């Protein structure tokens with residue numbers, strides 16, 4: 555095993571080269587040491603799995619547990635051995651996971667998500683109107699990329715219009731990566747209290763929304779969810795669907811500003827283009843965490859029960875063994891859906907169809923309505939989220955005309 559002093563730290567920055575490329579360490583490890591011990595940003599050590607085939611095999615392995623959550627290795631002070639809270643879909647294993655996932659999956663089928671497309675289109679158009687009504691540069695993150703996924707989640711959870719401002723403020727704090735522990739705990743407590751009252755109302759008087767249908771589905775199966783389970787499930791959807799989609803919208807906009815020659819292809823074939831952007835940008839930048847419940851081989855490495863592993867999604871999506879010219883943003887790539895930006899296996903992103911619809915509508919409408927969209931600051935002054943769970947831009951000042 556690698557000596558303690560030699561364990562490399564996962565880099566939290568991309569000082570050289572293209573800001574869309576994963577740090578160079580990933581490329582080196584993928585070639586020389588594809589299952590390597592690394593020190594994670596939160597301080598714990600884990601095996602980093604960097605090859606596409608190994609990552610898929612790891613995520614498909616039923617002996618791997620998600621109990622540490624997808625991201626505890628990124629946050630300092632996080633305890634991977636804490637018991638998962640009830641209803642935390644992303645942390646549950648086996649039958650406990652299937653029980654909750656079955657109830658949720660029905661809400662995110664292609665057909666069900668298509669019924670939300672008109673709502674997403676309206677939201678996108680309204681936010682573009684509001685940006686155009688402003689005189690001067692706007693921050694695309696604040697005025698477009700963040701509020702759209704947030705409002706979509708309000709709609710999903712059945713948050714009434716009158717409460718949306720308050721809900722958005724609290725949820726922005728909760729998903730923010732710059733908050734202190736106390737701020738996070740306060741926002742969590744307030745949101746959990748808010749959702750508890752909201753969901754109790756839905757138990758008494760069901761409405762036409764996702765949570766009411768999940769409550770009914772669980773009851774019909776003779777296995778109702780408890781209120782703490784429902785609240786954590788609601789919060790999980792909020793956190794999982796918010797930052798990821800928002801960062802993808804803003805970072806994709808920047809990538810398209812950098813590749814103006816490709817914009818017509820994106821407008822003509824948005825479905826393929828979004829898949830390629832998901833692969834190329836792979837915003838879940840520190841991968842997802844797993845725990846070995848038994849001794850197992852991963853690639854050529856013998857991993858012991860009780861050890862932690864990180865599936866490096868961003869590295870897998872740049873593996874030349876799977877994707878020709880993997881470091882190139884290529885909107886004409888064959889089989890663009892082979893990427894694993896949404897993970898793989900039993901925990902693969904449940905909201906991926908919704909994310910696709912949000913990305914398709916946001917990006918195509920933005921560039922159609924504002925064809926002369928451009929950065930309002932020098933390109934080199936754009937700041938990136940180097941040490942947060944989800945990669946993206948801190949702000950994106952844009953202008954037009």
Ligand code: HEM
Pocket residue numbers: 620623624643644645655707790791792794795796798799802837838842843867895896897898900901902903904905906908909
């Ligand atoms: C571009 C946007 C998104 C990206 C890149 C993304 C990425 C991911 C990834 C990598 C996972 C796997 C985690 C693991 O294996 O541990 C995941 C799971 C999940 N995602 Fe997403 N996601 C996105 C959007 C959404 C949206 C819009 C929602 C819902 C509104 C959502 C809800 C979830 C949930 C509930 C899980 C847990 C599923 C399970 O554990 O069974 N995601 N996502």
